[in-house]
Amino acid sequence: MRSVKAVLRRLVARGEAFLKGAAFDCRACGQCILPRTGLICPMSCPKGLRNGPCGGTIGGMCEVYPDKECVWVRIHRRTGGTIGEVPVLNPSPDSALFFTSSYANRFTGLDRPGTTPLRYLDLPADQFEGPAATRSRLEAALRSGRFVKTCEVRSPRNADLGRLAREIEHIRGHFDAVNATAYLNGKPSLPAARTCAELLRFGVEPVCQLTCRDQTKTSFVSELIANDANGIHNVLCLTGDSYAGNPRIKQVFDMDSSLMVYEARHLRETGVIHFTGEAVKAPPRPFIGVAINPFSTPPEMPIRRLMQKAAAGADFVQTQLVFNLPAFEAFMRRYCDAGLHRRLFLLAGVPVVISKSAMEMIPRVPGVDYPPEVRRRLEGAADLRAEGCRLARETIDAVSRMPGVRGVHLMLFGADHSVLPDVAAGF
Numbered sequence: 001m002r003s004v005k006a007v008l009r010r011l012v013a014r015g016e017a018f019l020k021g022a023a024f025d026c027r028a029c030g031q032c033i034l035p036r037t038g039l040i041c042p043m044s045c046p047k048g049l050r051n052g053p054c055g056g057t058i059g060g061m062c063e064v065y066p067d068k069e070c071v072w073v074r075i076h077r078r079t080g081g082t083i084g085e086v087p088v089l090n091p092s093p094d095s096a097l098f099f100t101s102s103y104a105n106r107f108t109g110l111d112r113p114g115t116t117p118l119r120y121l122d123l124p125a126d127q128f129e130g131p132a133a134t135r136s137r138l139e140a141a142l143r144s145g146r147f148v149k150t151c152e153v154r155s156p157r158n159a160d161l162g163r164l165a166r167e168i169e170h171i172r173g174h175f176d177a178v179n180a181t182a183y184l185n186g187k188p189s190l191p192a193a194r195t196c197a198e199l200l201r202f203g204v205e206p207v208c209q210l211t212c213r214d215q216t217k218t219s220f221v222s223e224l225i226a227n228d229a230n231g232i233h234n235v236l237c238l239t240g241d242s243y244a245g246n247p248r249i250k251q252v253f254d255m256d257s258s259l260m261v262y263e264a265r266h267l268r269e270t271g272v273i274h275f276t277g278e279a280v281k282a283p284p285r286p287f288i289g290v291a292i293n294p295f296s297t298p299p300e301m302p303i304r305r306l307m308q309k310a311a312a313g314a315d316f317v318q319t320q321l322v323f324n325l326p327a328f329e330a331f332m333r334r335y336c337d338a339g340l341h342r343r344l345f346l347l348a349g350v351p352v353v354i355s356k357s358a359m360e361m362i363p364r365v366p367g368v369d370y371p372p373e374v375r376r377r378l379e380g381a382a383d384l385r386a387e388g389c390r391l392a393r394e395t396i397d398a399v400s401r402m403p404g405v406r407g408v409h410l411m412l413f414g415a416d417h418s419v420l421p422d423v424a425a426g427f
């Protein structure tokens with residue numbers, strides 16, 4: 001028979017969930033951080049992100065539910081987030097406390113691990129001073145001061161690696177590093193690490209993309225260890241786009257992308273896995289990347305998110321696709337004003353649009369700012385391939401003159417990687 005105490009606990013939890021559900025859209029995580037988020041529940045974000053927005057928000061709206069305002073835009077507005085100070089880093093909640101009473105957990109102290117902000121590591125204010133911290137060739141290229149170029153290959157959806165090999169043949173020797181995508185749109189594919197191994201086989205420096213949508217803390221740290229063993233020294237920590245409405249798939253979100261960065265950097269700096277407290281002999285030392293959407297609004301929001309990611313331990317950042325140059329330039333001014341140009345190596349995301357069917361997907365890419373005049377230019381082009389390459393070269397030329405931009409990351413809308421070396425040549 002259930003004890004009276006257990007019944008009482010359940011009653012209190014249900015009462016709290018009912019009342020806070022009505023007042024704050026509470027999702028009953030049992031570890032309340034409402035006072036820190038302007039009384040707006042961060043767990044009502046469809047991705048349950050407790051540290052800021054994902055890159056999918058645009059025009060203030062949510063990526064998953066485009067008819068709803070982004071929860072983090074509301075929090076940002078309510079808390080009056082300015083560029084003055086680094087936002088706190090909330091830990092991920094303990095799932096064992098879900099559907100229990102946060103008041104009871106506060107009283108007993110059970111909620112402390114899930115509510116006490118993490119202590120940022122003591123990292124240098126200027127990342128660019130001193131020797132390289134990792135064995136990454138991408139880091140060495142960025143530290144050399146020259147303008148760096150990267151691009152990406154899509155991890156194949158089957159074990160036929162012929163197409164991948166042909167793509168790599170086209171781009172090898174022309175780029176400082178190449179990203180391997182991770183389960184795009186949540187669909188099964190070759191794991192990014194396996195694609196990275198293929199890049200390495202061709203002598204190409206790989207960047208392994210990992211998403212907190214698909215990784216637990218355990219699997220993430222294990223991936224870092226496996227990458228280290230396989231000679232893969234760059235990781236890009238992403239939230240992951242939504243599963244395109246497929247509700248039958250479990251999305252993990254054991255961490256958000258800032259917490260992924262913190263885990264990776266904590267391990268690199270201290271040799272200790274943060275979430276287990278265990279020491280690791282010869283820990284992995286990845287060069288750590290993040291993504292940012294410069295076009296999300298209010299304009300201070302992506303700057304604050306980047307300040308948090310830099311403080312958590314990020315080394316470099318790749319941006320959302322730049323179609324809107326004036327908005328990107330304004331973002332870069334704020335970026336430099338916040339001192340981020342001394343903390344992070346920034347690569348601007350440059351679209352290379354060469355196929356009509358891929359071009360038609362652009363308005364549906366989460367978080368993309370696609371101005372009508374650029375859309376008209378591409379859609380009206382007699383030769384889309386030539387026009388898309390011309391636009392990409394103009395974009396590279398423009399961003400390369402902006403203070404704080406250390407390179408470009410080319411993203412191909414089409415299937416022919418042979419265009420990329422020409423687009424990037426001369427910069």
Ligand code: SF4
Nearest residue numbers: 026027028029032041
């Ligand atoms: S943070 Fe947790 S306890 Fe607080 S309102 Fe949100 S779901 Fe409820």
